[in-house]
Amino acid sequence: MYRTHHCNELRSSNVGQEVTLAGWIDSTRDHGGVIFVDLRDREGRTQIVFRPEEYPRVAATAHTLRNEDVTQITGKVARRVDGTQNPKLATGEIEVVASSLNILNRSEILPFPLDSEVGNEDLRLAYRYLDLRRPALVRNLKARHQVVKVTREYLDRNGYLEIETPVLSKSTPEGAREFLVPSRLIPHHYYALSQSPQQYKQLLMVGGVERYFQIAKCFRDEDPRADRITELTQIDLEASFIEREDIVQLIEGLLLEIFRATRGVDIQTPFPRLTYHQAMDRFGIDKPDLRFGMELVDLSDLFAGSQFKVFRGALDNGGVVKCINAKGFAKITTGQIEELTNLAKASDAKGLAFIKVEAGEWKSPIVKFFVEAEKAALKQKLDVEEGDLLLFGADRWEIVCTVLGRIRLKVAEIQQLIKDPNELKFLWVFDFPLLAFDPAENKWSSIHHPFTRPKREDLQLLQDGDYGQVRAEAYDVVLNGVEIGGGSIRIHEQHLQAKMFQVLGINAEQQQKLFGHLLKAFTFGAPPHGGIALGVDRLVMLITRTTNIRDVIAFPKNSRGFDLLMDSPSEVPEEKLRELHIQNHKR
RNA sequence: GGAGUCAUAGCUCAACUGGUUAGAGCGCUGCCCUGUCACGGCAGAGGUUGCGGGUUCGAGCCCCGUUGACUCCGCCA
Structure with missing residues (x-):
């Protein structure tokens, strides 16, 4: 039997028991004399202490331990000295005083650390079996x-x-x-x-x-x-x-x-x-994120008599005018406006009209085309307040919905509108x-x-x-x-x-x-x-x-469908191809 | 098929406007250290700046190409 308990199991109630644990060395803290080691298995971590005055030969071996060595450790569960309990660890009230250390397999130095974020995903995928050791x-x-x-x-x-x-x-x-x-x-x-x-x-x-x-x-x-x-x-x-x-x-x-x-x-x-039509009309997408509002508001009636060429043209061609109110986003930067405009254009819009409401003023290249009645109706319909940013789409219904739907998501991302990570809608x-x-x-x-x-x-x-x-x-x-x-x-x-x-x-x-x-x-x-x-x-x-x-996914392929762990897909011998009655094109 | 971002030490990242010998933290190696848990101290090793070309007195930085990664559009009954 390799182990009597796993590494997330021992508590104060186990004090005095002799136990055997098996797992990987998660970290070592070698004080020259006493040595602390965190042993990790799938379930968690347990601190092992090696005491030279009690088990000198075991402690001597423990000096050689390195991260990710696989070991089997036997010892007595002890309550930790007062003031040295670790509240961050589920097993932090106890430690195992090692009386025997069996090194089952040594590990080379890992190509990346397991205890911090690694940005290089290639590396993680190439050594997926190491990446899988991360608790996350x-x-x-x-x-x-x-x-x-x-x-x-x-x-x-x-x-x-x-x-x-x-x-x-x-x-x-x-x-x-x-x-x-x-x-x-x-x-x-x-x-x-x-x-x-x-x-x-x-x-x-x-x-x-x-x-x-x-x-x-x-x-x-x-x-x-x-x-x-x-x-x-x-x-x-x-x-x-x-x-x-x-x-x-x-x-x-x-x-x-x-x-x-x-x-x-x-x-x-x-x-x-929601029906598909409602989802598109109100959120501009067939899979709306309901964790925030910023719904698309139809202004086609409001601008029925508009002299603004862009709105006029869209409406005359049977299209619509819609708007979203990005509350409190009047402080948008020029760069962000450009980002949103590019997003709109990439979604087949001709452009993206906007109004910033700042210092009691409506700042926008298009506001001069609006008559007072339109402004008043707009203010009422969109609940316009100081600090708001209005973003308009005018085109065919499908295009306006899609464009504003994407803008809505982008704005929500920039403004970080999703506050509660646990929310489920x-x-x-x-x-x-x-x-x-x-x-x-x-x-x-x-x-x-x-x-x-x-x-x-x-x-x-x-x-x-x-x-x-x-x-x-x-x-x-x-x-x-x-x-x-x-x-x-x-x-x-x-x-x-x-x-x-x-x-x-x-x-x-x-x-x-x-x-x-x-x-x-x-x-x-x-x-x-x-x-x-x-x-x-x-x-x-x-x-x-x-x-x-x-x-x-345990063993995922990367964004080109390549498996960096196994190096697949791979070339195969001609013989195999012949058997399958297929032939490679000459490269 | 198209676009964007990125590529510097084993890892995470710096390096001003193009300017001396490309730095830091972690990790690694050696020595020291008896209550740590991101242990600590001292010393040290470690680099073809993805690759190829160009501009320049001088390129990690600018330009062109290329490879790769990620993200987005198209695509995903």
Whole structure:
């Protein structure tokens, strides 16, 4: 037996016991005579004291200890001398007086310190096994474990079966770029790594499974972001004979239990709800952060008679004028104005009009175009006070909302409007558009995915070809401005699914080739069904207040999808390629 | 595919307007130290300033290119 206790276990009540601990040397304080050592394992730290007058040979060996040496230490638990207790340490009331020291393995000097922040992420990733020794990373992985554990228990209790679906799947034209895997046995044919178990889980519903879930690995060959990675994990579920409200209740219950287990808080349910249109109109984004206000206010009526050319032009073209009031931000610097303007332009705005309210005056290049009545109405509608900064957008509705939505987030970041790091603002967003026109490809594409059910009341719009107006029976769950999950009620009728594919520009022949399995399955009594997927990585980020997705994953790839620890992807011998019937292009 | 920021000792960072031998803290090495917990003291080692080119009497600093990292836009059913 290597140990009798772990390093976060011993307390005053253990005084007098002989114990054995095993772990890593976290730090040494060698006084020449007495030596103190902090021993660390996964659970915590315990101070070991080596006393030359009691155990001279053990103390002599202890002089040679260096950080990260792996040791097994036996000794008696002693109450610390009065005045030397360490309140910062859970085990700070006691120490272990070592009577035996067994060095299990020496460590070289580490390439970076474990006890302070290291900015060089390459280095951390290259030595991930060392980085994982940091308590912060272990804490994140523990939270992740809790999330998955609670999920399994909760969904089991609710009648959901955990079922695995293939990772090697079929390439489809819609959706994220896929990782392809060449087949050895079937030359010149390729699997695609599953970007989601979507079709399999729907086929499980056709198979009468009724309630399925999976902690599913998904692979998407797209450029990563701070909260996105190519290899992600989802809590994926699907159920038959259910409606949106069933999913909403199920997920609210699940999140309640997850946050209770991980953060020890009871979150407020039910969550507030917004339609997609409301979210865009009021917050300029489909995943609003409700931890602060600064809502978009529509001023189109107010400026209906405006002579200001920019507003006039937008309104005459059927657009809108909207404004946000950045309270107390009149002290914005010229550089920050420029930063916001650049952000607006990058979001397809022509510019960003602003008014600073300083020393009782409205300072702005545009204020001279406003008549007194407009100023008075503006003041009333936006609750304008000394020190405020008004930021305007005038253009098409979509553009104005998007631009001001991004400005709103940027201003909140600069002003540090989020004061309480523990605040949790959940909401549901419903009624997304089903389809969006993609000018780059000159075709309609799904907002969610091609299996999403149109809302019943909008089916006629779909038949009429008014695709942009059709709403989907889809839902996203949002926490603090982050989309943590999304799903939909699905199409279960063959003819409706075929219609969707046709709208998406997939002809009958391609439909059979690519989705024949699904279309055929739907002809054999497919039940009404729907589901949702929650992003585990993002959820754990929010739970642990981590801003970098790589910090909640044991072995993450970097922003180019490169694994610095294993040096992957790597080249392979020609022989292996031949076996797979593929050939490298000459470089 | 596009944009921004960054790259100086093992780590975290300095280095004024382009100007002497590129500094500090931590870590490391050696010696000393019997109640520390960021232990302390003394001494020491450690640098192709990512790489390549250019401007200049002189480049860590300016210019061009390149590589890499991170972040953002596009993309992410």
